[in-house]
Amino acid sequence: AQTVTQSQPEMSVQEAETVTLSCTYDTSENNYYLFWYKQPPSRQMILVIRQEAYKQQNATENRFSVNFQKAAKSFSLKISDSQLGDTAMYFCAFMKLNAGGTSYGKLTFGQGTILTVHP
Amino acid sequence: DGGITQSPKYLFRKEGQNVTLSCEQNLNHDAMYWYRQDPGQGLRLIYYSQIVNDFQKGDIAEGYSVSREKKESFPLTVTSAQKNPTAFYLCASSIRGLASFSYNEQFFGPGTRLTVL
Numbered sequence: 001a002q003t004v005t006q007s008q009p010e011m012s013v014q015e016a017e018t019v020t021l022s023c024t025y026d027t028s029e030n031n032y033y034l035f036w037y038k039q040p041p042s043r044q045m046i047l048v049i050r051q052e053a054y055k056q057q058n059a060t061e062n063r064f065s066v067n068f069q070k071a072a073k074s075f076s077l078k079i080s081d082s083q084l085g086d087t088a089m090y091f092c093a094f095m096k097l098n099a100g101g102t103s104y105g106k107l108t109f110g111q112g113t114i115l116t117v118h119p
Numbered sequence: 120d121g122g123i124t125q126s127p128k129y130l131f132r133k134e135g136q137n138v139t140l141s142c143e144q145n146l147n148h149d150a151m152y153w154y155r156q157d158p159g160q161g162l163r164l165i166y167y168s169q170i171v172n173d174f175q176k177g178d179i180a181e182g183y184s185v186s187r188e189k190k191e192s193f194p195l196t197v198t199s200a201q202k203n204p205t206a207f208y209l210c211a212s213s214i215r216g217l218a219s220f221s222y223n224e225q226f227f228g229p230g231t232r233l234t235v236l
Contacts, residue, residue: 009159045162045209045227091161105150105169105213105225106177109161 002027002094006110013082014118020067021077021113023092031097034068035107036077040088048090051075082117089114122146123228125210130233132197132204140195140231142210149215151193152225155179156207165208168193169215197233205235 003026013019025034036048051059051068058066063083067076079086092110123144132138142151150169154162164177168187182201187193193212197204209230214223 004161006161043207043230045211047224093162105152105215105223106164106167107152107154107162107225109154109163111159111161 002029002032002096002108004092004094004108004110006090006092006113008113009111010114010116012116012118013079015082015084017082018078018080019082019115021079021090021092021115023075023077023110025073025075025092025094025110027073027094027096029096033095033097034066034075035093035095036064036066037091037093037109038086038088039091039112040085045091049077079115084117084119087115087117123210123212123226125208125228125231128229128231130231132233132235134235135199137196137198138233140197140208140210140233142193142195142228143191144193144210144212144226144228145191146212146226147190148212148226149190150213150223151187152211152213153177153183153185153193153195154209154211156209156230162209165195204233207232 005024032053034051038046038048049059049061049064063080065078089112091112094108126141152167153165156162163179165183166185168174174187184196210228211225213225
């Protein structure tokens with residue numbers, strides 16, 4: 001079974017600054033996806049960024065980027081130029097791929113990190 | 120507008136009663152999922168369904184039941200056997216992941232907050 005651990009229950013950052021959220025995971029699988037989801041106060045889950053384990057290049061989406069360290073089983077999220085709208089709970093998640101590379105879409109989530117952006 | 124709807128937004132239940140949470144999607148997705156969210160524990164998978172008339176247990180299926188009679192609908196029943204049902208419940212859907220190394224994004228509904236009185 002896979003486990004995902006987010007060791008930072010809460011983080012805060014000043015507007016326009018950079019913040020990094022940590023995530024580690026434990027798996028014996030070689031093929032999988034990793035994700036960061038955002039849940040604002042509205043509680044709507046929003047996909048922020050994803051990383052394929054077979055890709056060495058770190059994923060980026062505008063102000064969001066990841067540092068994927070496969071050997072260390074680490075997957076951190078960096079938010080640059082933080083905005084007030086980034087205030088939310090952030091979840092790291094893992095999806096295993098089957099032997100044929102397909103997926104049943106089962107996500108395993110971490111406990112979440114509450115990020116507050118201060119003006 | 121395409122999307123996922125969950126109703127009701129807030130639901131109250133007396134202890135010992137069964138209650139059914141609704142999840143409907145008009146995205147033409149094959150796969151649907153139910154997650155439970157508790158404070159400090161993130162989301163946990165209850166049940167999932169890849170096609171109509173088929174579903175599998177997730178990590179915390181005890182005390183819950185589902186049906187998948189229509190592609191658009193995946194209702195979740197919280198039975199009296201669920202010991203601690205007060206939680207936030209999220210439904211999601213995605214295209215069925217059949218292609219190798221493909222990713223099919225899960226789209227989430229707005230959720231239902233269930234409180235047992």
